[in-house]
Amino acid sequence: xxxxxxxTGHVVEYAPTDKIFTNPDDPRTEEYVTGKVG
Amino acid sequence: MGSGRQHFQDELRGxxxxxxxxxxxxxxxxxxxxxxxxxxxxxxxxxxxxxxxxIDGRYLEVQQGILSLLALQAPVASDLRVVAALLHVIKxxxxxxxxxxxxxxxxPVVGYEPPKDEAMLEYIFRMGRLARSEVEQSKQAFLLRDxxxxxxxxxxxxxxxxxxxCVFARAVEIGTDADRRxxxxxxxxxxxxxxxxxxNAVDIGEQVxxxxxxxxxxxxxxxxxx
Numbered sequence: 001x002x003x004x005x006x007x008t009g010h011v012v013e014y015a016p017t018d019k020i021f022t023n024p025d026d027p028r029t030e031e032y033v034t035g036k037v038g
Numbered sequence: 039m040g041s042g043r044q045h046f047q048d049e050l051r052g053x054x055x056x057x058x059x060x061x062x063x064x065x066x067x068x069x070x071x072x073x074x075x076x077x078x079x080x081x082x083x084x085x086x087x088x089x090x091x092x093i094d095g096r097y098l099e100v101q102q103g104i105l106s107l108l109a110l111q112a113p114v115a116s117d118l119r120v121v122a123a124l125l126h127v128i129k130x131x132x133x134x135x136x137x138x139x140x141x142x143x144x145x146p147v148v149g150y151e152p153p154k155d156e157a158m159l160e161y162i163f164r165m166g167r168l169a170r171s172e173v174e175q176s177k178q179a180f181l182l183r184d185x186x187x188x189x190x191x192x193x194x195x196x197x198x199x200x201x202x203x204c205v206f207a208r209a210v211e212i213g214t215d216a217d218r219r220x221x222x223x224x225x226x227x228x229x230x231x232x233x234x235x236x237x238n239a240v241d242i243g244e245q246v247x248x249x250x251x252x253x254x255x256x257x258x259x260x261x262x263x264x
Binding site: 021032033034036037 | 112113114115116117118119122252
């Protein structure tokens, strides 16, 4: 939350580092860690 | 955690400054190369050749820094794109330095008082000024993350390509004198080296678009003649 209690984002995926970087469940996670978005 | 990310951002910023500083080194080297060509200054040409070690050193520094950053920090998203783009940028810096060396090494071959053709030299110096401008503009585009400035490089590069064709045409019609023809062939290689520097600058522009958009695309497709 931002200073004025507004939601500014949300967690897409939560997992051990290895999984996040090698086999994430959410395609958005993969796109993020491989530099395609964000 | 905050200080760790700040350290990473500082390192990334430092690598960008180093890599883009390499483009300043290229501009200085290109200036010296063109001055050596204008005055047939063999000594200055020799300095260009030897000073290329500095550009090669910068390439190694940035490349090592990028490898360390990738291994230790595992950057993601736009940070990863910047790191990947900087690897391209510094490779192009190294190649542009080599093109200046190619030109500088040509000067002793053509001799102190070669049979010049002023029209051909005028084309070449115009190419040189445009290439210098492209290198500076590619740096600005990267610094500002400005795709429009990056895409504008193509416009200047088309003029360099046109002038390169003029140099070729001039060489064809230069006449039958053997010394003059030999000089013209050497100048064609000089023009070719400058033209390649322009291409390298456009490639850096393409990296700017990649950093900003996440999509790589060639600004102009050399495999399809218009």
